[in-house]
Amino acid sequence: MDRIPRAEPSTPAGGAEPYPGTEPPAPGGRATGRCDPYPPPGNLDGMIEIEHLTKRYGRVLAVDGLTFTVRPGRVTGFLGPNGAGKTSTLRMLLGLNTPTSGRATIDGRSFREFGTGLRHVGALLDANDVHDGRTANAHLGALARSNGLPRGRVREVLATVGLGDAGRRRIGGFSLGMRQRLGIAAALLGDPPVLLFDEPVNGLDPEGIRWARGLFRELAAEGRTVLVSSHLMGEMEHTADHLVVIGAGRLIADESLAAFAARATTGGVTVRTPDPTALAAVLAEAGATVRAHGPDTLSVTGPTAAEVNELAFTHRVMVHEVTAHGKTLEDAFMQLTADSVRYRAAATAAGAEGGAGR
Amino acid sequence: MSTTCTTADTRSPAARPRWRDLIAAEWIKLTSLRSTPIVLGLLVPLYLYFAHGGAATTYADWPTLAAELKRHPDPAHDAFPFPKFLLLMATAGTLGAMTVAGEQASGLIRTTFIAVPARTRVLAAKAAVLAGTLAVVGLVIGVGVWGVTLATYGDRIPGFSYGTPGVARAVAGTAVMLAVCGLIGMALAAIIRNTAGTVFAVLVFFLAGPVAGKGRVPPLDADRSAHVTNALPGYAWGRLTVMDPGHTVERLPSVPTAWITLAAWAFAALAVMLPLLRRRDV
Structure with a gap:
């Protein structure tokens, strides 16, 4: 684990040290015996593997032979400029879109092979992927029920994300920040070992951003696999241990935050x-x-x-x-992705991410 | 994190989600939209009111009615007025369409499929909940309109009760018909993927289709034209409500044919919808 020592923002007691995949979790971690709704570790280590993943939407090559691995116990930042193929990659990982070629697996399985998704992978792809006419309670209640999770989980996750009082309100009246929190609540419902967040802090207020960072670090510290995408480097600087950077659908960097920072010394x-x-x-x-x-x-x-x-x-x-x-991570990021951004602007102006299969 | 104990589940990761969970989830989704109880709640009294209007007219006209017409009374004509029931079919079709189109348009379908990757099961559960709900509404309307019609007839037009042959068939037919209309709406939404376009298609199919079919469809002769229109769910249902075809001059399918037609529409709707949404990028 190439974790970088850092001041952990407001981590409550009980956050265990990260542990390598198959080792038994530390006390206070996720799998505390009687509570663990999952098959024993070893069966599920939460490894995400992307292998030669390619997605073509008509003439736009959104993802181009992407290969990387996301490991448990740390926060992995998934970075790239707009239209780099982040969302397309996550959608293929979640079985929403079919890859043109290649594979994306979680614990060696393609996501569509899981029976109940929430217990294995929690994901927030787009905070607006909700029906405005339902209350937060009904939205989460239906999701929980579909996975056989008890109704009480809804109240718990709403409290966790700070929406404890908003359960009876219709989602149509929610701000973007509240929707992000609701999406995070949905991802946490099944207490899953793998969590994916696509641009989760968009629309969050500064307090919310700090809270979300703390949450991601906490989830990783409990031994979970946490993948957080963003197009802002500054965002990742305070959250991620490891970075996967893509541009124009191709892998640009897959290294620890420290190694990435070292690029910025010139x-x-x-x-x-x-x-x-x-x-x-x-x-x-x-x-x-x-x-x-x-x-x-x-x-x-x-x-x-x-x-x-x-x-x-x-x-x-x-x-x-x-x-x-003095060079910043932002500079290193800009420098690294400059070519792919320029390529995109010239060749695929329409943007692969926005046009992706709505 | 404040995660506490959830149910113990040591089933294998690939274990299929349980049907009862999926059906309960779809039930929450259907009933948690305000429009569902409002629309369904308005339909029942509206059709009881229509039945009362039809039966009251017959009651008033009865003493002066020609003997020939009195010999073949058809109270189903009052209980199930065909043009007004076309609107009911269109409503059921729209309701079905919105269960799919609403998810597609809002993007909720992605959240749903992330929660349960077994798409065919999710959709089958959705279809079951919708069809079941609409069938119950059809049952309530069917029993209700008979009750209103029989009560309105009173002693003046005797000889009809819930036990009269054909009454139960009309009730069952209405229940099945509403469920089938809902499924057709779902299938149209799955094909068209656009909410406004779907609603337009539903209205064309359930309202314009049967009306246009009553005229001659140009390249077909009268017999073939009748076959086509009789194959529409509306006319198949209409046949099931006809109690005494004595004075009917139109080409009527047999009762079993009408049942088979409705079943075929349900099957076709599922056969189109399930594979379409199973493969598609959402």
Whole structure:
């Protein structure tokens, strides 16, 4: 487990350490003997495997030979720009869409082979996938009943997500944030070992975002598999242990948050100078990559700000300003996905995600 | 997390969901929409009222009625006025269509299939709940309209009771007919996938179809044209309510043919809907 030590936001007592798939869970974790509604661990370790998954919608190749694995006991961030194929991948994983080729399995089974979905996988794909005319109680009650879960679970999960008072209200009157909470409640109904959340914090208020992060970390700490998709890197920075980054339907990165952060160390330097041509020549000679940014500004990668200053001084080129940029995860993400974004904008402007099989 | 004990379930992950759970879930879904009890609750008194209107007219006209007509009285004509029942069929069809179209349009169908990946079972349970509910409504309407008709006739038009041959058939036929209309609506929604388009198709099928069929369908001769219209669920049901075809000049199918026609529509609706939704990307 390449978990990164971090301050756990508001985790109540009892959050167990993450454990590798088949080991017995720590006390206080998910499987506490008499309560466990699942077959014993080992039977179910919550591993998600995506193998050469491909989905084509007409002329749009939404997912293109994607292969990765999601392991239990940690939060895996599933990142990519809009239309990268995140939702398509999740839909295929959940048996809603049929892959053009390849496989997506949970514990070695395709999702359609599970009898009762909620007990194995909890998923929030789209908070609006509800009927506005029903109350939250009726919506969750029908879902719980279809899986043979007791009616009391509805009250429990509504309380967990902070909608304890809204059970009798019709969903049509819910805000997006409340719908997200309702969707999370539905995902938690069956107390499943695998949880999938597609853009879960859209529409949540800052308190809600913090709460959701804490919940995801807590669920992972209980030994569950947690996959959270987002198109915002900053979101994942505070939530994920591991990142799967895709762009234009292809895998771009599959590594720990730490490894991903390491990509972001090559910071850039911005220089303002009245003589950009001379300075660019000097810097290029020293091995730096230089790009012009307006009439008097250069963007430099390679040397540090101090080195740029020294070079300018020794070659007697006037500089007005030298600014170093500490690189963020966001930058690394943007840099990594830049090609796929550009490719998408040029070739598949309509967007694979929005047009996907509604 | 505040997860507490849930029911122990040590069945294998692939164990099929239980029918009673799925049926109970679909029952919650059907009854938790306000429109369902309102529509169904309005239908019953409305058709009792229609029956009363028809029977009261016959009651008033009876003393002056020609002897020839008195020889073949058909109280089912008052209890089950065909044009008004076309509207009932369209309503049942719309209700059925909305159970599928409502899920497809809202996206709830994805939430449903994530909860229960066995799609065919979910849809079979949905069809069973809808058909069962509509059949009960049909039963209530059928028994009710007879009661109103017989009560309105009173002593003036004697010789009819719940035991009269054909009365029970009309009641059972109405129950089956409403269920079949609901299933046809579901199938149309599964085919069309668009709510407005589905409702339009339901209205065309249940209202315009039978009315148009009464004229000549151009390329067909009168006999073939009659076969086509008699194969529509509305006319099949209509045949089941005819007690005494003595003075009927139209081409009538036999009673067994009418039953078989309704059964065939139910089967066809399921045969279209189940495979369509089983394979489709939702």
